[in-house]
Amino acid sequence: MIVVIENLIGIIWMDTFKISKSQYIRGLQCPKSLWYFTNQPSLCKDQFNGHNTLFGEGIEVGMLAQNYFKNGITINFDLSRISESTANTKDAVKNGCKVIFEATACTKDGVLSRIDILKKVDSSEYWDLMEVKMSTEIKDHHLDDMAFQRYVFLNSGYKIRKSILMYINNTYVRSGELSLNDLFILKDCTDDVLKRLTEVKKTIERLVKTVNSKDEPNIETGNHCKKPFVCEYNAHCSPKVTKNPVNEIFSSSQKLNWLKDNGIKDLKNIPKDFKMTEREAIAVRSVKKNKVHLNKKEIKNFLNKLIFPVYYLDYETFFPAIPLFDNSKPYQQIPFQYSLHIQNEIFGSVKHIEFLHGEKTDPRPSFVKNLINNCGDIGSIIVYNKAFEARINKELGENFPKWNRKLLSISNRMLDLLLPFRSRMIYHPKMRGSASIKKVLPAFVPELNYNDLEISEGTSASLAYLKFIKNLATDEEKNHIFKDLKKYCALDTYAEVILLKFLFESCSSE
Numbered sequence: 001m002i003v004v005i006e007n008l009i010g011i012i013w014m015d016t017f018k019i020s021k022s023q024y025i026r027g028l029q030c031p032k033s034l035w036y037f038t039n040q041p042s043l044c045k046d047q048f049n050g051h052n053t054l055f056g057e058g059i060e061v062g063m064l065a066q067n068y069f070k071n072g073i074t075i076n077f078d079l080s081r082i083s084e085s086t087a088n089t090k091d092a093v094k095n096g097c098k099v100i101f102e103a104t105a106c107t108k109d110g111v112l113s114r115i116d117i118l119k120k121v122d123s124s125e126y127w128d129l130m131e132v133k134m135s136t137e138i139k140d141h142h143l144d145d146m147a148f149q150r151y152v153f154l155n156s157g158y159k160i161r162k163s164i165l166m167y168i169n170n171t172y173v174r175s176g177e178l179s180l181n182d183l184f185i186l187k188d189c190t191d192d193v194l195k196r197l198t199e200v201k202k203t204i205e206r207l208v209k210t211v212n213s214k215d216e217p218n219i220e221t222g223n224h225c226k227k228p229f230v231c232e233y234n235a236h237c238s239p240k241v242t243k244n245p246v247n248e249i250f251s252s253s254q255k256l257n258w259l260k261d262n263g264i265k266d267l268k269n270i271p272k273d274f275k276m277t278e279r280e281a282i283a284v285r286s287v288k289k290n291k292v293h294l295n296k297k298e299i300k301n302f303l304n305k306l307i308f309p310v311y312y313l314d315y316e317t318f319f320p321a322i323p324l325f326d327n328s329k330p331y332q333q334i335p336f337q338y339s340l341h342i343q344n345e346i347f348g349s350v351k352h353i354e355f356l357h358g359e360k361t362d363p364r365p366s367f368v369k370n371l372i373n374n375c376g377d378i379g380s381i382i383v384y385n386k387a388f389e390a391r392i393n394k395e396l397g398e399n400f401p402k403w404n405r406k407l408l409s410i411s412n413r414m415l416d417l418l419l420p421f422r423s424r425m426i427y428h429p430k431m432r433g434s435a436s437i438k439k440v441l442p443a444f445v446p447e448l449n450y451n452d453l454e455i456s457e458g459t460s461a462s463l464a465y466l467k468f469i470k471n472l473a474t475d476e477e478k479n480h481i482f483k484d485l486k487k488y489c490a491l492d493t494y495a496e497v498i499l500l501k502f503l504f505e506s507c508s509s510e
């Protein structure tokens with residue numbers, strides 16, 4: 001809940017404070033990332049972009065976690081007066097407060113941490129540390145986080161009993177008022193935290209030394225660049241040194257290591273006898289010849305499954321951490337929009353229908369009613385990644401059993417246009433190893449792409465709608481959001497129309 005603020009502390013207060021919790025976690029993932037973060041902050045310009053709504057949800061989860069406990073006091077935090085926050089926390093303790101939110105502690109040698117909830121153990125001098133996460137499971141880095149907090153509070157004079165993680169129960173189904181007892185899971189992680197505690201001091205010393213070094217650490221990119229967080233310095237650490245990088249096609253570290261050891265960076269230089277899967281070989285051949293790979297027989301088999309009229313369909317969903325509606329769970333994908341192009345014959349004209357729920361109410365009932373009406377009873381329904389739309393239909397059927405049969409029938413009529421591209425029945429060198437419609441469309445139809453759209457991918461669509469439904473958008477913003485959402489979703493289904501046409505044309509040409 002307080003990561004952003006701690007990041008800022010990292011930038012502004014390194015002279016005074018040696019290390020904060022988020023820097024510690026960053027350094028554990030990669031010391032080089034921590035070095036960049038503290039020594040070259042300008043490299044990380046976009047860290048807050050596009051995530052305001054997510055952070056908004058983080059604040060809301062934090063507030064609900066505070067409501068879970070009664071009569072707590074909150075320690076205000078001001079970047080320019082950190083020592084005041086630590087003193088205020090001590091004062092709250094002296095004054096007999098039993099629950100302190102955002103308690104702040106700093107060791108004598110400048111290691112700073114805050115804890116979401118510091119809770120007194122009844123009739124004792126001990127405290128429990130409670131860390132709140134938006135996550136629905138305990139992750140390894142949560143335990144590192146908690147070990148760091150425990151170290152700081154212990155070394156700032158607090159007696160600590162348990163380290164408890166408070167996270168979101170994704171099996172909770174809302175019914176009426178939000179039930180905080182059911183929404184949160186409280187898990188005692190003390191044993192796991194204690195196992196890590198012995199390493200914290202040594203790790204802090206190592207990381208502080210790294211940060212203070214004039215030279216950046218010599219660390220190569222690898223799997224650690226993505227876990228537990230996607231590192232924002234990836235473009236800096238692995239600048240594109242060649243036109244067709246081998247890692248666009250190969251993911252096996254064994255193959256990548258062999259290629260690296262042999263100085264092969266570009267797909268064009270892959271040796272003939274290099275062992276590859278059929279999918280990899282198709283992509284490599286396509287790049288080497290700079291030619292589209294086409295397996296007409298397989299594509300014809302795919303196209304033969306089509307039944308007209310054909311419906312080209314795409315859903316947009318949002319997934320609030322806190323369930324907003326009855327009969328929904330935390331992070332459940334709630335569909336709020338679809339686009340539908342309908343075509344009666346091969347190469348025929350298309351009619352466009354769209355649905356976007358414009359009220360701040362549960363979109364699912366109107367979504368389902370309109371969908372069932374618009375999709376008719378016969379004809380193939382083209383989707384791009386059937387697993388997603390079929391899963392949404394399944395959940396809608398479970399939530400609204402009276403529509404289950406019709407939703408199932410829609411799913412049964414679905415034909416997945418992703419298949420020919422993912423299985424490489426057809427492959428364009430410009431797909432760059434991806435079958436995402438965002439890569440496939442401009443590869444085959446360069447004049448059509450998502451570049452000029454304000455909303456150009458699913459997560460932005462979801463965050464934009466969340467902003468509207470949570471009353472965080474003005475009327476003017478709402479109009480913009482809706483206009484952008486309609487453009488984005490319509491392009492997804494229009495892309496399906498164009499790509500299917502392209503497949504038909506490719507198979508009919510000699």
Ligand code: SF4
Nearest residue numbers: 030033225231234237
């Ligand atoms: S991209 Fe990888 S190697 Fe570079 S700083 Fe990030 S985690 Fe470290």
